[in-house]
Amino acid sequence: MTENDRSRRRFLREAGLVAFGVLAVASARRAEAATGGRGLFADQFLEDGHVVNIPAGHYDRARKLFIEEESGRPMVAQSQQMTGSWTYSDTTRCTNMFYPNNGAPTCSAYDSDQDSHPDGFKPGE
Amino acid sequence: MAGKILIVTGEHDSTADLMVLCLTERGVPFERFHPQDLPRDARVTLRHGPDHPPVGRMAAFGEGFDWSEIGAVWYRRPEPFSLSPALSSEEREFAYHECTSVMQGAWRSFDAFWVNHPDRIRIAESKPLQLMLARRLGFVLPRTVFTNDPDEVRALWDACGGAIVYKSMTQGVLGQSLQKSVYTNRVTAEHLARADLLDNAPGLFQEEIPKSADLRITVIGDRVFPVEIRSQSDADATVDWRRGEVPRMEHVPVDLPKPVEAACLALNRALGLHYSAIDMVATPDGGLVFLEINPSGQFGWIQSVTGLPLIETLADLLADGAARGRIDRPYDDPAGT
Numbered sequence: 001m002t003e004n005d006r007s008r009r010r011f012l013r014e015a016g017l018v019a020f021g022v023l024a025v026a027s028a029r030r031a032e033a034a035t036g037g038r039g040l041f042a043d044q045f046l047e048d049g050h051v052v053n054i055p056a057g058h059y060d061r062a063r064k065l066f067i068e069e070e071s072g073r074p075m076v077a078q079s080q081q082m083t084g085s086w087t088y089s090d091t092t093r094c095t096n097m098f099y100p101n102n103g104a105p106t107c108s109a110y111d112s113d114q115d116s117h118p119d120g121f122k123p124g125e
Numbered sequence: 126m127a128g129k130i131l132i133v134t135g136e137h138d139s140t141a142d143l144m145v146l147c148l149t150e151r152g153v154p155f156e157r158f159h160p161q162d163l164p165r166d167a168r169v170t171l172r173h174g175p176d177h178p179p180v181g182r183m184a185a186f187g188e189g190f191d192w193s194e195i196g197a198v199w200y201r202r203p204e205p206f207s208l209s210p211a212l213s214s215e216e217r218e219f220a221y222h223e224c225t226s227v228m229q230g231a232w233r234s235f236d237a238f239w240v241n242h243p244d245r246i247r248i249a250e251s252k253p254l255q256l257m258l259a260r261r262l263g264f265v266l267p268r269t270v271f272t273n274d275p276d277e278v279r280a281l282w283d284a285c286g287g288a289i290v291y292k293s294m295t296q297g298v299l300g301q302s303l304q305k306s307v308y309t310n311r312v313t314a315e316h317l318a319r320a321d322l323l324d325n326a327p328g329l330f331q332e333e334i335p336k337s338a339d340l341r342i343t344v345i346g347d348r349v350f351p352v353e354i355r356s357q358s359d360a361d362a363t364v365d366w367r368r369g370e371v372p373r374m375e376h377v378p379v380d381l382p383k384p385v386e387a388a389c390l391a392l393n394r395a396l397g398l399h400y401s402a403i404d405m406v407a408t409p410d411g412g413l414v415f416l417e418i419n420p421s422g423q424f425g426w427i428q429s430v431t432g433l434p435l436i437e438t439l440a441d442l443l444a445d446g447a448a449r450g451r452i453d454r455p456y457d458d459p460a461g462t
Contacts, residue, residue, distance in 0.1 A: 041322040042293060045310040059136040061186060064145045064157040066137060076142035 128196045128447045130155040131237070135204035140425035143436045144199065153444050156190045158183055161204040163224050171230055179234045192231070196447030197238040199439070200246065202421060233455065238446025240399040240439070241420050244455035249396040249420040252294055252329060256415075258395050262388040264405075264415035267334050273327035275320030281330050282317060288333040290364060291316070309365035334406045334414045339366045342381070342403040343424050343435055344393050346442040349386050350433050353377045353407060376430045385413055392418060397455070399442060 056069040066075040130148060134141040136159055148155045163169060167185040181192035206224040208217050232243050239245070248254065253271055260266050270281045271294065282289050293307045310316075311333065336357055343350040355375035356366035362374065381389070393401050402422025406414045428435040445451075 037319075037321045037324055039322055040326050041291070041316075041319065041328050042307050042326070043322070044316050044319060045291060045307050047306060047308070061188065064132075064155075065142050066139075074142055074146065076139045076146070 127193060127450070128154065129190070129194045130443045130447055131190075131195045131198045132157045132201060133160065133198060133203050134201035135159055135161050138202055140423065140436075141199075141201050143425060143428075144201075144440060147436050147440045148444075151440065151444075153440070156195070159185065159203065160224075160228055161207055162186070163206045163228070164220065165207055165209060169227050169231060171227065171234060173234075181231055181235050183231070192235040195235070195237050196450060197240070197443040198232075198242075199240050199443055200232075200243050200421075236452045236454065238399075238443070238449075238451040239453045240443060240446070241401075242397070242453060242455045245397040246420040249398055249401070249418065250295075252417060255392075255396075255418050258392055259388075259415045259418075262391050262395070263384065264388055264392075265412060266415055267332040269329065269331045271327060271329050273323040275323055278312075278320050278323070278328075278330050279317065281332070282312065285332045287314070290331050290333045292329045292331065294327075294329045308367060311364055333364070334416075335409055336363070336406050337409045338407045340379070340405040340407050340413065341427060342389055342405065343422075343427060343433075344389050344398075344401045344403060345435065345438045346399055347390060348438055349381065349389055350427070350435060350438075351379050351381045351386075352427055352431055352433070353379045371426060376427065378431055378433060382413070396420070397453070399446075399453070400439065 057067055057075050058069065059065075060067045063074075067073065068075045130153060132141050132144060132155060134157070141157070145155070145157065159167070162185040167183065168189070170182045172180040179192075183189050183192070206221060208220050208224075212220060229243070241249070256266055256269055268281060268285065270277050272278060278289075289312050290309050291312050292309045312330065339354040339356045341352045341354055343352070353376070354366050354371075355377065356362040359366075359374055362371075366374065389403055392403070393399070396418070398418075398420050400420070402419040402424060404416040404419070406416060408414060424435050427433060446453075
């Protein structure tokens with residue numbers, strides 16, 4: 001019997017079982033077992049993240065810099081002194097846009113490009 | 126002109142701001158683009174046709190640039206797109222993937238010198254791949270298990286005399302609020318008793334390596350900047366230095382043994398990276414153990430506390446890549462150009 005034949009027979013056998021609901025029940029039991037424990041292993045290690053409160057400011061499109069509102073100076077000068085590695089980029093936690101908070105994205109898991117860039121959260125990264 | 130540098134990041138990125146100050150001071154032409162402005166405040170257009178090569182234009186708030194102006198890209202830390210809150214969750218998901226697709230199309234369609242191309246970053250962030258390559262290049266590695274099998278974790282625990290750590294494989298945050306983080310942690314017997322939770326997600330488990338210090342090796346082009354972080358003097362930072370008051374820890378530029386330095390450069394080359402931050406451990410007996418490579422790792426604070434010219438070196442690399450028309454494609458060009 002060729003591999004194709006075996007695959008075809010397995011498919012037909014499973015199709016038959018599904019027709020009687022057997023496979024579906026088995027799958028459901030597996031799913032139930034897999035979600036029996038609540039939470040994640042990682043939950044045991046959750047701790048407060050570093051949060052840096054940045055002074056009021058705005059992004060200046062002409063200068064291509066973030067500017068501190070009060071002094072009108074680039075924020076980077078301040079942040080270097082204030083926080084070292086935890087610069088103000090660390091405070092802009094990106095959004096999990098599938099779970100917006102009151103319409104505003106709230107940031108955590110990214111797909112695509114941004115999943116590679118959990119901006120600022122891991123200061124050492 | 127085709128010699129501009131493009132910085133791809135978010136509005137709040139102090140390291141990018143340092144680069145902006147550096148390039149401005151040098152008079153190097155550059156653009157800064159924030160994918161977070163897409164799709165409502167930024168426009169991206171890619172035109173393809175039978176009688177011309179691809180043409181790309183990006184603009185935000187009315188000001189933009191043609192891709193033909195760009196010679197080098199620093200793909201720094203873009204933030205997610207700003208989708209309309211008026212969309213349903215299904216619509217948001219669709220819009221998000223469409224935005225992702227057009228941006229990825231842009232990154233992949235136009236020639237430039239990349240530090241680093243996002244496709245290279247995505248591949249390089251795979252920790253199993255990193256360890257496989259690092260071993261082949263001669264780095265010393267800790268015993269490491271990626272698994273959702275509790276028995277495998279217990280076996281590692283036994284093999285290491287109970288000295289193992291847990292790490293996340295991807296982001297260090299959990300939860301929508303992002304107020305909670307997961308650093309590297311020692312795994313205790315109590316933690317191990319809940320290994321059944323691996324049914325819900327796998328984890329990275331690694332032999333804990335005794336440290337005399339952490340080593341952060343910033344690789345920019347063919348230059349290597351190793352810095353020893355004296356993390357062991359901070360009780361919070363003994364297992365994971367990121368947990369401590371990093372700027373207050375002593376940072377000391379050091380020299381690497383030549384074979385290790387060569388291996389760092391070779392690892393970057395193997396992954397197609399022109400920039401990376403490599404984490405290693407210096408052991409009490411003088412050894413060096415590889416932990417991971419971060420293709421988009423932070424480095425602004427290292428310059429801040431050590432004075433090493435990291436921004437300037439990266440600016441040199443980008444400017445040189447743009448000026449010389451270096452091209453770094455994540456695919457094989459069928460025309461062989």
